[in-house]
Amino acid sequence: MKSLKELEEIKQRTLDSVNLRKERTGGTRVVVGMATCGIAAGARPVLLAFLEEVKKRNLGDVTVSQTGCIGVCRLEPMVEVTRPGEEKVTYVKMTADKVKRVVAEHIVNGHVVTEYTIGAAE
Amino acid sequence: MEDISLHLLDLAQNSIAAGATLVEFYIRELLKEGCMWLKIRDNGKGMDEHQLNQVSDPFYTTRTSRKVGLGIPLFRASAEATGGSLQVMSRKHEGTTLLALFYTRHIDCLPLGRPEETLATLIFLNPEVNFVYNHETPGRQFRFDTREAREILGKVNIADPIVVDWIREYIRNGIEELNGGA
Numbered sequence: 525m526k527s528l529k530e531l532e533e534i535k536q537r538t539l540d541s542v543n544l545r546k547e548r549t550g551g552t553r554v555v556v557g558m559a560t561c562g563i564a565a566g567a568r569p570v571l572l573a574f575l576e577e578v579k580k581r582n583l584g585d586v587t588v589s590q591t592g593c594i595g596v597c598r599l600e601p602m603v604e605v606t607r608p609g610e611e612k613v614t615y616v617k618m619t620a621d622k623v624k625r626v627v628a629e630h631i632v633n634g635h636v637v638t639e640y641t642i643g644a645a646e
Numbered sequence: 647m648e649d650i651s652l653h654l655l656d657l658a659q660n661s662i663a664a665g666a667t668l669v670e671f672y673i674r675e676l677l678k679e680g681c682m683w684l685k686i687r688d689n690g691k692g693m694d695e696h697q698l699n700q701v702s703d704p705f706y707t708t709r710t711s712r713k714v715g716l717g718i719p720l721f722r723a724s725a726e727a728t729g730g731s732l733q734v735m736s737r738k739h740e741g742t743t744l745l746a747l748f749y750t751r752h753i754d755c756l757p758l759g760r761p762e763e764t765l766a767t768l769i770f771l772n773p774e775v776n777f778v779y780n781h782e783t784p785g786r787q788f789r790f791d792t793r794e795a796r797e798i799l800g801k802v803n804i805a806d807p808i809v810v811d812w813i814r815e816y817i818r819n820g821i822e823e824l825n826g827g828a
Contacts, residue, residue, distance in 0.1 A: 526815065526816050526819045526820075528794060528795065528798060528816075529798075530812065530816075531795060531798040531799060531809075531812065532798060534808060534809055534812045535798065535799050535800065535802045535809075537808060538802045538803075538806050538808050538809060539802060541808065558659060558767075558771065559659075560656050560716045560717050560720070561716075563647070563652055563655055563656045563659075564647050564648075564652065564656075564720075568652065568655060568763055568764070568767050569763075571767050571770070571771070572763060572766060572767060575766070575770055575807050575810060575811070576807075576811075578807050579807035579808055579811055588770070588771075589771065590771045
């Protein structure tokens with residue numbers, strides 16, 4: 525049985541890692557479409573995959589947020605990635621596996637995964 | 647929607663769009679009776695009688711304020727497909743409560759899915775909102791309240807990925823024990 529008391533330990537661990545990542549600001553923004561259409565198409569595992577990657581790679585300068593329906597529901601789950609000083613890139617029909625690649629290649633190394641973008645899908 | 651927990655995520659997003667600072671989920675599984683009650687209660691801005699009457703109409707949405715769209719009609723359809731029902735109760739400026747009944751032995755009943763992933767998603771995306779998850783099976787209860795977690799966390803952000811990950815595991819574990827696990 526897990527106990528809420530374990531949170532004390534988590535708190536300490538978090539405080540340590542927050543100190544490490546304090547220096548970096550103005551980082552990459554990730555926006556996931558979380559309207560009814562997005563959720564029905566699989567936005568939840570996509571969002572949680574970003575959470576997992578951010579945690580695993582300690583990407584303190586990446587912010588993940590949500591948006592509503594963009595109007596292209598058939599291409600959901602959609603994700604917008606904006607690296608500082610660069611154009612927004614829209615990824616479509618995302619999955620948890622695709623997220624891993626987008627994080628590794630685009631967010632960390634700066635190479636857009638062209639085959640997943642809205643341009644490739646249209 | 648593939649499962650009930652995805653409906654809960656979608657409906658909670660409505661609550662948050664309506665300005666709710668507290669969203670509560672109550673799930674009660676009555677195994678002998680073969681049914682499950684789900685209640686989602688928020689303290690958002692609520693709806694007046696006119697909006698309430700239109701709330702199950704899929705062609706009705708306030709769009710600009712993003713209050714209601716397909717979410718409630720889809721949830722109602724999922725409940726009714728099992729022979730169950732959905733009640734929507736609301737008062738302007740006080741909040742909205744949805745109460746759904748699902749007959750779980752019906753072949754069209756959706757699985758509950760992964761409520762822990764819904765809660766993790768909601769907490770991660772809405773760190774300023776509080777959530778209660780209360781799940782009961784005959785003789786057992788599991789309850790998680792973000793306000794209690796915040797008290798322990800102090801100035802640590804509840805939406806920190808490490809914290810959210812722990813909360814997800816905590817809820818998953820709690821649900822597993824409700825179903826007679828470890």
